[in-house]
Amino acid sequence: MLDRILSLIENGYSYDEVANELGVTKGVVAGALFRYRNPPKVKPKARKQKTAPSDPGPAIGVPLDQLQGHHCRWPVGHTGVLATFCGRPRRVKSWCAEHSTQGHQP
16 A cells, blocks of 8 residues: 555645545555654663672571561471561562572573
């Protein structure tokens, strides 16, 4: 359709005449020509620099019944009723920075 629009425009047709010829609206013709004359500019995405995680210190060992919303939920102690969790501040979903890298290894 773009080839036909370009051909008609080169032959002196107006946007309205091209639209009537093709059975579309003037806006379709104008939009097609605009996109043809102004292709999108693709910007390269900036890559995030990976930084080495700083040493956050040892895990705190928070019992299950004392976990709060900001605590890392990486299990570090016993399982079951005596379970303890890292307890450092969360960075990604449920884990601190150190445990999020350990939990997402391929």
